[in-house]
Amino acid sequence: MEGEQQSSGILRSMDAEQLREHAHKMVDFIADYYKTIESFPVLSQVQPGYLEKLLPDSAPDYPETLEHVLNDVQEKILPGVTHWQSPNYFAYFPSNSSIAGFLGEMLSAGFNIVGFSWITSPAATELETIVLDWLAKALKLPHDFHSTGQGGGVIQGTASEAVLVVLLAARDKILRTVGKGALPKLVTYASDQTHSSLLKACQIGGLNPEFCRSLKTDASTNYALSPEVFSEAVSRDIASGLIPFFLCATVGTTSSTAIDPLPELGKIAKVKNIWFHVDAAYAGSACVCPEYQHHLNGVDEADSFNMNAHKWLLTNFDCSLLWVKDRSALIQSLSTNPEYLKNKASQGNMVIDYKDWQIPLGRRFRSLKLWMVMRLYGLEGLRNHTRNHINLAAYFEDLVGQDPRFKVVTPRTFSLVCFRLLPPANTEDTNKLNRDLLDSVNSTGSVFITHTVLSGQFILRFAVGAPLTEQRHVDAAWRILQEKATALLGSL
Amino acid sequence: MEGEQQSSGILRSMDAEQLREHAHKMVDFIADYYKTIESFPVLSQVQPGYLEKLLPDSAPDYPETLEHVLNDVQEKILPGVTHWQSPNYFAYFPSNSSIAGFLGEMLSAGFNIVGFSWITSPAATELETIVLDWLAKALKLPHDFHSTGQGGGVIQGTASEAVLVVLLAARDKILRTVGKGALPKLVTYASDQTHSSLLKACQIGGLNPEFCRSLKTDASTNYALSPEVFSEAVSRDIASGLIPFFLCATVGTTSSTAIDPLPELGKIAKVKNIWFHVDAAYAGSACVCPEYQHHLNGVDEADSFNMNAHKWLLTNFDCSLLWVKDRSALIQSLSTNPEYLKNKASQGNMVIDYKDWQIPLGRRFRSLKLWMVMRLYGLEGLRNHTRNHINLAAYFEDLVGQDPRFKVVTPRTFSLVCFRLLPPANTEDTNKLNRDLLDSVNSTGSVFITHTVLSGQFILRFAVGAPLTEQRHVDAAWRILQEKATALLGSL
CATH class of the missing domain: 3.40.640.10 (Type I PLP-dependent aspartate aminotransferase-like (Major domain))
Incomplete structure (x- = not known):
């Protein structure tokens, strides 16, 4: 890869100008990803083993191009990505990417x-x-x-x-x-x-x-x-x-x-x-x-x-x-x-x-x-960042509180709301009801939330914290939760 | 950082277009770094505690610009970087950066x-x-x-x-x-x-x-x-x-x-x-x-x-x-x-x-x-990468072997050459001689090598492996080693 191949189009192991050219392409790929991030299912919907069917079973002997690889990222990798940076991600705890961090x-x-x-x-x-x-x-x-x-x-x-x-x-x-x-x-x-x-x-x-x-x-x-x-x-x-x-x-x-x-x-x-x-x-x-x-x-x-x-x-x-x-x-x-x-x-x-x-x-x-x-956000920027999410969580907590079918189960302190769907008279298995609600909501691909168990009760967790999350995303998530709850309760 | 500030020039936590703009600047900064990498001392020559004298003692409350930060990277951080990617880096073992890896x-x-x-x-x-x-x-x-x-x-x-x-x-x-x-x-x-x-x-x-x-x-x-x-x-x-x-x-x-x-x-x-x-x-x-x-x-x-x-x-x-x-x-x-x-x-x-x-x-x-x-190098590319370094190490081994003042102390198998300066008649402390040679060579900033001890003997290690290293860098390193050896032996 060194020496005589320097002037050819073959990718060198390191070369300032080839690095510049290829990395600029990667920047655009990643910026485009963020631009279109809401178009992907938040929680990947692939089945176990999906990728081995799409990739060769051994490494190539000779170099392939970045275009080829990025095409595979788009078509084969992205369907298997759970989009932690999506504004519709409310699972686990957040894992912030930011411009400065990137x-x-x-x-x-x-x-x-x-x-x-x-x-x-x-x-x-x-x-x-x-x-x-x-x-x-x-x-x-x-x-x-x-x-x-x-x-x-x-x-x-x-x-x-x-x-x-x-x-x-x-x-x-x-x-x-x-x-x-x-x-x-x-x-x-x-x-x-x-x-x-x-x-x-x-x-x-x-x-x-x-x-x-x-x-x-x-x-x-x-x-x-x-x-x-x-x-x-x-x-x-x-x-x-x-x-x-x-x-x-x-x-x-x-x-x-x-x-x-x-x-x-x-x-x-x-x-x-x-x-x-x-x-x-x-x-x-x-x-x-x-x-x-x-x-x-x-x-x-x-x-x-x-x-x-x-x-x-x-x-x-x-x-x-x-x-x-x-x-x-x-x-x-x-x-x-x-x-x-x-x-x-x-x-x-x-x-x-x-x-x-x-x-x-x-x-x-x-x-x-x-x-x-x-440095790029300053302490005030960081304070506003967390405050904004805490405010959105408080807003979500209010939404849950206004629907008598649901209940907030522990006091909210930061940006996590723990809540559950209450059992109607004709069901006894509240845990199954909430588990079904979780699966139903996550299978839409429009939102991703996770769960926990407290005192034996299956609880839904709604953790606000992705940098792109705005009130409209919280509203949309709540609408899906309500719709799926209505469907589940109606089918009992 | 969200909402009303969106349309202003303030950096958002995440935003596809701001990410694109800033990341393109960072690509150019990094490509320029590789372009000029040989202009820095390979081994940082700063003294302990140098950085606290250059940076404020608390984080800023309000955002600073990327230009400001990159300027500090250039003026304050880079002097404290030991350049593992420099073609004149022969210390420890390599730590490859490559275009594909980046x-x-x-x-x-x-x-x-x-x-x-x-x-x-x-x-x-x-x-x-x-x-x-x-x-x-x-x-x-x-x-x-x-x-x-x-x-x-x-x-x-x-x-x-x-x-x-x-x-x-x-x-x-x-x-x-x-x-x-x-x-x-x-x-x-x-x-x-x-x-x-x-x-x-x-x-x-x-x-x-x-x-x-x-x-x-x-x-x-x-x-x-x-x-x-x-x-x-x-x-x-x-x-x-x-x-x-x-x-x-x-x-x-x-x-x-x-x-x-x-x-x-x-x-x-x-x-x-x-x-x-x-x-x-x-x-x-x-x-x-x-x-x-x-x-x-x-x-x-x-x-x-x-x-x-x-x-x-x-x-x-x-x-x-x-x-x-x-x-x-x-x-x-x-x-x-x-x-x-x-x-x-x-x-x-x-x-x-x-x-x-x-x-x-x-x-x-x-x-x-x-x-x-x-994928971007293919297995053949990876094979040529390691072979190239092994060949350069063999070349260095030959250079050492041609100078009777030096000795290769263990057989070279891969891309590491272990060698030492032999004692002249008028010195007994061969270990100190080699330690002094190491310090003398590294203090030039033109090359960085490290040492080990085998059977009580202080040994110099010359590990080839940085992606940008070519024969001319090996030649230059050897010239410095010879010159410093001549100076040391002359001063005994």
Whole structure:
């Protein structure tokens, strides 16, 4: 691909002018995608195995053209894409793409550095430290989380990795005190609403899964973890000779955006010498707004705090932000120092090497996109972004409240509305009714919502958060829900 | 950012035409970067803390323009970038950016889906399965690794994650047989040349670090693991009541591209019921060439195989490819099934949910870039790409061999040359001499190489692999090495 073929039309592995020409075409392809995004079914309607029927069963020996590939993207790939960026996407939680985030991804892919150590691109490490401090200030996180002290922030891929690395740091910290043999006695705590990534982290870390306490919640606390329940569990475990060492509290649970009472939980954790992690993966984005920052009250008691800029803060996936108060605990668990990575700056402890704050060695230049998002929108832009979605969710909540056939089942705090269709007199299986409504609505391709189960009840989740979503999309989604409900109820 | 500001010049969170306009500007910025890439010092010459002096200490409240940001990238970020894509980059191992890989990154960032389960974008899962099968065929991996049987391939972020997930699968598999209490007795094996990510994986998995055997190698085997040494270690451990369960062999070690003898090691592992992982993170790319495929002989005995398309196969970082023979072992260790992620396709076991093959929950649409690389270059293009670098390394090896002051210290197999400056009569510290040569060469900014230590000797590594590297860059690098050597030797 090099040398003599340079002047021919064959695509070189890298060449500035060929890159320019082809990338301009890709920009137009992607801009056209966004222009026509509402024309696709939000939830892909293909059947399992659809793609192997459309693609050859081995790679081509010789190059094909970009036009050929883009044609295949249009005809074969796009039908299998679920359009997370569609304004009619209300499923799970959002995963924001934005113009600034996309530009940051481009620039990061352009440099294509692998920033494991400071020396591999000092700007990648230093910009990450700086923008994490910027966001810590915007969220009014306590100063202990800033890089200027013993703590600091780091970009992880996902909240799963964030909770894993702090769990490992906490595990190794307590084992340094009580001895390695105590691993089977360690106990973690979280509510039964906590994200499944905590249990996965416990499995990975070799903890006894029986001692990963999933503490029961119910409607009486709006599915928040009760400090009394936590305190009793800890006392019981200590009495049994076990060793409580980790608590994960959530601000904005996945099922219903429940908010665990951080101040009370944090006080208990502190007294009992338990690492206190706060997972605000989704709701953290709203906390750039002063009027939502009180939901983080109590975070000053936490040892670590996580939010996903890639969910709802206009930063393309992946970009999960983790702050810790004691970075040395992370580094003690995750550092390696092979000869081939040694360099003066690292050996002299003059710099941060983020490889020692995370699971992988290599890392992309992800701070670029977060930096570009913060600069191209400004904090006011980010505040308006989340406020707008929260307002649209409140609007949807009102719509649901006006139709007596439906019920909002938990108080709405952020941009998620949990609701269900109520049973008419002639049906008993309300869960099946709502499951059927979900399937019926999603099969239209005009809207995509998902579900959860709370206290045994099948609940519909309507999560506003796609950047292109406007009131008309919320109205259209609600119309479809009403129509499908009418059809279902009529057929009973 | 929505609604009333739509018609103004303010950047919206997303808008097809604003995206088009801004992304075209970014394309030109990046193409210009590649056009001028040789004008920058390859290794950034900034001092620790340089960036905080250049940037404000908090995020702006109001939006700034792309021009302003790009100006800062040029003036403040670029000096802190180490240019992995420079043709004068010969450090570590390469991290290829390519036109096709870059286009794939753009498209993936454009869709910005989070493909944890099949339903979240069936195309993302199915294309991944298909292209991993394509590459398995191109590498002539045994059929057991194809998705059509009990095995299959998956894209991990890095080789660190690949070795971690198979270590966890192997750990849990053996513990299901011998009981969970046996965790402290488990033993892993690898040579002392094995990548540091294995030890990190052991730490993460809660294994006893003392029982992570780092078996000694030396020049007599060109730093490959001796089957006898492995076999004796296993026997000794079994006799001590320990439980051998995991072997990591490497094809192309990080220090010197040593190749462990897969057939012999694999046979021992099989007899002893030890999970056999093959790490070909770097050298796997060369094995798309028929003339290098024999280096994978014996991989049919392996339980898992890993190579990094993001190193040397023109696929932008990150894209680490892992194949396993028994996908159920991975899934048993890594699956979670919370209510909010349930869907018909997953519950019916009709599809692959790659979330259960990896550490994180969320995942980017990374198969797009690998697919585009394979299609836009074809297998012949990829073969020529690696052959070209291997030829340039052989050429460099010849240059070194012609200068009696230098010595090639291990046989060159792929595109890495390990060499050192020999001591003149009047110096004893050859290691310091070579360290000084390394610093002297890298401080020119005209070339970037790194080092390793083999048998206590400080060795210089010259790794060819950047897509833009041509013979003239190798010549220039060698000239600098010679000049700096002359200066150093003259000053003794």
